[in-house]
Amino acid sequence: MIEPNPYKSLFAASAQNKRRAAAEKRFHRLGLAAIFVGLSMLAILMTTIVTKGSGAFQQSFITLDVALLEAKLDKKGTRDLDNLKKVTTFGYAPLIKVAFEQVVVARGIETDLTSKDMAAIVSKSAAAQMRDCVLNDPGLIGTTAEFKFLANSWIDGYLKGRVTRETIANNKNVSIAQLDFADQLIELGIIGKSFNIQFILGADASDQRPEDAGIGVAIIGSFAMMCVVLLLALPIGVASSIYLEEFAPKNRLTDFIEVNIANLAAVPSIVFGILGLAIFINTMHLPQSAPVVGGLVLTLMTLPTLIISTRAALKAVPPSIRSAALGVGASKMQSTFHHVLPLAAPGILTGTILGLAQALGETAPLLLIGMIGYVATNMPETVSQGLLSPNSAMPAQIYEWAKRADPAFYERAWGGIIILLIFLVTMNLIAVTLRRRFEQRW
Amino acid sequence: MNSQTIKISARHVDVHYDKTHAIKDVSVEIPSNSVTAFIGPSGCGKSTFLRCLNRMNDTIESCQVSGDILLDGENIYDPKVDPVQLRAKIGMVFQKPNPFPKSIYDNVAYGPRIHGLAQGKSDLDALVEQALRRAAIWEEVKDRLSAPGTGLSGGQQQRVCIARAIATAPEVLLMDEPCSALDPIATAQIEELIDELRQNYAVVIVTHSMHQAARVSQKTAFFHMGTLVEFGDTKTIFTNPTDPRTEGYITGRIG
Ligand SMILES: Nc1ncnc2c1ncn2[C@@H]1O[C@H](COP(=O)(O)OP(=O)(O)O)[C@@H](O)[C@H]1O
Ligand SMILES: [Mg+2]
Numbered sequence: 001m002i003e004p005n006p007y008k009s010l011f012a013a014s015a016q017n018k019r020r021a022a023a024e025k026r027f028h029r030l031g032l033a034a035i036f037v038g039l040s041m042l043a044i045l046m047t048t049i050v051t052k053g054s055g056a057f058q059q060s061f062i063t064l065d066v067a068l069l070e071a072k073l074d075k076k077g078t079r080d081l082d083n084l085k086k087v088t089t090f091g092y093a094p095l096i097k098v099a100f101e102q103v104v105v106a107r108g109i110e111t112d113l114t115s116k117d118m119a120a121i122v123s124k125s126a127a128a129q130m131r132d133c134v135l136n137d138p139g140l141i142g143t144t145a146e147f148k149f150l151a152n153s154w155i156d157g158y159l160k161g162r163v164t165r166e167t168i169a170n171n172k173n174v175s176i177a178q179l180d181f182a183d184q185l186i187e188l189g190i191i192g193k194s195f196n197i198q199f200i201l202g203a204d205a206s207d208q209r210p211e212d213a214g215i216g217v218a219i220i221g222s223f224a225m226m227c228v229v230l231l232l233a234l235p236i237g238v239a240s241s242i243y244l245e246e247f248a249p250k251n252r253l254t255d256f257i258e259v260n261i262a263n264l265a266a267v268p269s270i271v272f273g274i275l276g277l278a279i280f281i282n283t284m285h286l287p288q289s290a291p292v293v294g295g296l297v298l299t300l301m302t303l304p305t306l307i308i309s310t311r312a313a314l315k316a317v318p319p320s321i322r323s324a325a326l327g328v329g330a331s332k333m334q335s336t337f338h339h340v341l342p343l344a345a346p347g348i349l350t351g352t353i354l355g356l357a358q359a360l361g362e363t364a365p366l367l368l369i370g371m372i373g374y375v376a377t378n379m380p381e382t383v384s385q386g387l388l389s390p391n392s393a394m395p396a397q398i399y400e401w402a403k404r405a406d407p408a409f410y411e412r413a414w415g416g417i418i419i420l421l422i423f424l425v426t427m428n429l430i431a432v433t434l435r436r437r438f439e440q441r442w
Numbered sequence: 443m444n445s446q447t448i449k450i451s452a453r454h455v456d457v458h459y460d461k462t463h464a465i466k467d468v469s470v471e472i473p474s475n476s477v478t479a480f481i482g483p484s485g486c487g488k489s490t491f492l493r494c495l496n497r498m499n500d501t502i503e504s505c506q507v508s509g510d511i512l513l514d515g516e517n518i519y520d521p522k523v524d525p526v527q528l529r530a531k532i533g534m535v536f537q538k539p540n541p542f543p544k545s546i547y548d549n550v551a552y553g554p555r556i557h558g559l560a561q562g563k564s565d566l567d568a569l570v571e572q573a574l575r576r577a578a579i580w581e582e583v584k585d586r587l588s589a590p591g592t593g594l595s596g597g598q599q600q601r602v603c604i605a606r607a608i609a610t611a612p613e614v615l616l617m618d619e620p621c622s623a624l625d626p627i628a629t630a631q632i633e634e635l636i637d638e639l640r641q642n643y644a645v646v647i648v649t650h651s652m653h654q655a656a657r658v659s660q661k662t663a664f665f666h667m668g669t670l671v672e673f674g675d676t677k678t679i680f681t682n683p684t685d686p687r688t689e690g691y692i693t694g695r696i697g
Pocket of ligand 1: 459462464482483484485486487488489490491502504
């Protein structure tokens with residue numbers, strides 16, 4: 001016998017139906033709550049990064065008129081460049097003291113500081129800055145020139161509110177009197193904060209000069225590595241995927257290869273780092289800390305992921321397209337390159353860019369091959385230098401800064417993270433856009 | 443009718459998929475300028491046998507074909523034969539319309555392009571138009587040749603696929619249930635088209651519809667569980683079958 005339909009009237013909801021509706025509503029709310037939690041986490045993360053890191057893009061500068069005395073810089077008065085080069089930064093340092101003494105007198109600043117203590121509020125990079133300037137233009141000697149020096153990290157911290165009179169009670173690097181002095185200079189407009197392009201373009205600096213450190217050289221290092229990865233991983237990855245997916249016979253050997261590619265994708269990146277150290281540096285004697293080695297290591301790391309995503313993209317192309325091409329007498333290769341590959345291209349591109357982004361954020365393997373932050377001190381001048389001379393990468397530079405004791409470096413680590421994230425977000429946006437562009441073709 | 447000229451002659455063909463013996467000792471002779479229908483219940487091996495004729499089975503790794511298949515007296519399974527060249531001579535239309543995700547023009551022009559059949563753009567244009575006309579779809583698509591082939595209706599897509607197949611100037615046209623995904627009107631259009639195509643090609647059509655076989659074909663082969671039960675003039679098969687299995691299928695007792 002067939003049971004009669006359990007629902008009586010359409011308007012009277014049965015008990016079972018009520019339970020079902022309630023369950024759906026609960027699930028709905030749960031989903032919304034999950035999304036809300038996720039978004040708030042993201043918001044917290046973003047605000048933290050921006051508030052902690054934005055300081056790195058602002059820097060305190062001290063504007064001073066410095067008399068470039070001939071007696072100190074060019075005793076012979078010949079302006080001969082070789083002679084001028086003999087004067088080291090020690091020869092320039094006294095000029096800053098003199099400049100401060102003059103400012104104190106001219107602007108009526110009240111302070112008990114010695115000229116040495118006054119000059120100490122300027123970054124240790126100031127003398128070198130003057131020297132570079134003079135060597136560039138020896139005609140400046142004997143005149144008075146205006147310089148915009150970096151303030152040292154303590155004064156900079158004072159302007160940014162990181163350093164206060166309470167926190168420096170026992171600090172040997174900065175005194176309360178110096179802060180009082182700085183207050184007067186701020187009022188006179190001699191010290192002020194402004195945008196610091198050198199943080200984005202500059203090189204890393206020694207422990208003593210956090211105010212002078214920039215991430216620019218490490219950006220170049222990262223860029224050089226990405227070029228190596230793209231140039232190697234894309235062709236090798238796509239070629240092996242096409243072979244495995246379209247041409248290779250299905251047998252024990254290809255099964256074995258397939259399983260191992262999946263395994264390699266799960267290998268921790270530090271393993272690739274030590275592999276790179278053993279093979280590329282110790283056996284093949286490639287230069288240490290060089291972006292080309294970093295690029296090779298990251299290629300090894302990216303390849304398995306790239307192959308897996310490319311094969312997935314190829315698998316997603318309907319087999320009927322292949323039959324259609326073979327049916328009109330196309331060869332296997334023509335079918336692959338004329339029809340399958342173009343259809344798989346958006347997927348392949350997305351996989352490649354995401355693989356690159358992953359490589360860009362990788363730190364551990366780079367530390368093992370010596371691409372540690374502090375080597376990023378010289379801007380490479382040629383392509384081969386960019387690939388072969390010691391450099392670091394953005395995440396390694398950030399790690400290096402975070403590791404140093406001075407809180408001013410900590411701020412720069414956060415600033416570096418902002419730049420790294422901007423790169424990653426840009427790459428992901430490119431991936432999404434490419435995907436949309438290609439998929440909308442039909 | 444000159445249906446006596448034999449285009450394809452298959453002798454003692456056996457096909458195995460790993461352990462499945464899909465085709466058992468099938469011999470059949472396909473005449474030119476006529477339509478030959480393969481009928482039989484689902485899973486009896488019609489598609490498998492059809493795919494032997496243009497060596498599409500080569501792409502299935504587990505598939506083993508033995509026996510001889512001669513196209514104009516030449517063995518297509520001879521090691522010297524390049525299956526790619528063979529498939530340019532034997533066009534194929536599939537069960538599900540499968541246009542390339544490219545423009546209608548590029549769909550039809552693809553074959554001539556890869557086989558170098560056209561000299562220059564105007565030549566290719568003429569070839570494409572001719573193929574589309576023969577496939578009875580020209581009037582419907584002539585104003586939107588650059589529109590995607592995938593945007594057409596199922597019946598139109600299938601006719602574009604037929605145009606694509608005949609654009610390479612094949613001598614034989616294989617069709618695997620070309621109407622099974624189409625509505626009755628589109629089916630009628632394709633059937634009419636098949637009847638016209640017979641002027642120029644040897645057409646082999648797989649169908650599970652006996653009525654379709656009766657309407658379009660001159661010769662019919664009835665397959666059952668991998669064997670060729672009966673092969674002969676369509677009229678004879680439908681009115682006076684010799685094998686009881688054929689009779690059972692036609693009258694609806696096997697199916
Ligand atoms: N690719 C394949 N791999 C293994 N077995 C197959 C394959 N294609 C078809 N077969 C088997 O071969 C037999 C015939 O199939 P097919 O030729 O598709 O029949 P039909 O087209 O008459 O319905 C069936 O038993 C089917 O399971
Ligand atoms: Mg079939």
